[in-house]
Amino acid sequence: MDSITEITRASYERSAHTYAGATWEYHNFPGLQMDALNFSESLQTTGPILDLGCGGGRDANYFASHGHRVVAADISVQMLREARRRIAPSRESQVDFVCVDIRRLPFQGKTFSGVWASGSLLHVPRADLLPSLRKIAKVLKAGGLAALSMKNGAGEGWEQLGAVSGSRWFTYVDPTDFADLMRQAGFEPVSYQPSSRGTWFLATGYV
Template structure:
């Protein structure tokens, strides 16, 4: 694991409970529940959903509540513990958990009907974005959908902010350029829309 990824992972490890508490409710993130619902409704195939960078498990729990089988994946073991404990109280939810690096997905090809990555690719260095997008494209079934939230802007580097104590790497992207990068990675179509949360946007691609 490179130093950028390890430092970012460690920051989430040390702040897992605080972060999960601060992000569990959708009302703190205007428009996000709508985006999650639209993504859920757009899935046309019967495979599971991959919540890539699941954090405290909010979105994995939401997708499971709408009848999807979900793999909640995160690079932080402490985050996975938080997600598992929170979702466990909902006994009807079909969620499995996996510790993964976004850049090295350990899944076979064409297995997921959808991949949801809410703010997780934001922490991937710019040089690794295209290879990571290619891996996401490969694990999607034909007709599968990826919904990836990013922040609009330029540059990348270390930041300290929010409910996480410690440094995290942030990579800002131009929405049009990011959509083009998704097409280059193998998505047949890619588009984006503003989220209603400042500079956040949601890029959606189909295989």
Template sequence: MPDLLRNITRATCSAYDANAEAYGEISEDYDQFPGLRQEVVDFAKRAPHGLPVLDLGCGGGRDTRLLAELGRRVVAGDHSHGMLTWARSRSGTAGFLRLDALALPLRERCLAGVWASGCLLHLPLALMGAALAEVHRVLVPGGIAVISMRDGEGEGWRSGGSLDGERWFTFVGPETFAGRMEDAGFSEIRIRFSGRSGWYVASGGR
């Protein structure tokens, strides 16, 4: 698994680094992602106030900027240096952090919420529980995580799609993912299918 994880991280980040500007541009418009803007708004309202929220896998920073506009203090985190550079160039209202979802460089119980839109699906299923445990660890009691995933079965390399290059994708059904969240310590887990074909949103609290 360590060798596979290194290969996944290297290849997936390289794809985003090489296409950061193009990906940032094409992912800007909420109209391309039905229901997504309202999901961000709902998360901003539900997460307890007074502490920052994390946009985990922030990509081009689209959701980071909306969260900031909604009055939330935001930490934007991504493993891709190229995506962080692009996101930082578009926003001066957030803190930016290069991070690994399996070892978040944050202290325990420091965040009101974690928003993770389409980023954990780049991890192998065998490590999904470890990433969810990290998300749970950094939440304050009463904090929430909202995570979007792709429905389906199987995992592996895929090329093309929204950008050039090879990336790892893990598809997992909502019941299975809810079980992983429960195992990681989350409570009041809710699953809702989004307006985007094949996508669902899982939320849970600490």
């Protein structure tokens, strides 16, 4: 594991309980629940959803509540423990938990009907975005959908903010440039829309 990934992971490890609590309620993130619902209803094939960078399990719990099987994946073991603890008991059998690095997905090809990555790919260095997107495309079934949220901007580097104690790596990208990367990775059609949450945007694409 490289130093950028390790430092970011360690920050989430230290702050897992606080972060999971601060991000659990959708009302703190205007429009996000509707994004998750639209993603869920736009899936065109059957199979589990990969919640990539699941954090405290908010979205995995939501997808399970709509009848989906979910693989909740995160690089932080402590965050996965928080997610497991917070999933509703009635939905536990629908959710599996896996510790992964986004850039090294351990799943077989054509496994998932959808990949949801809410605020996780922005921790991947810019040079690793295209290879990571190609890996995401590979684990999707034909007709599978990816919904990936990023922050609009330019540049990358360390920041300390929010409910996380410690530094995290943030990569900012223009939505048009990110859509081009998705197309290069094999997604088509690709679209993106701005969020009501500051500079966030959501990019979607099928394989």
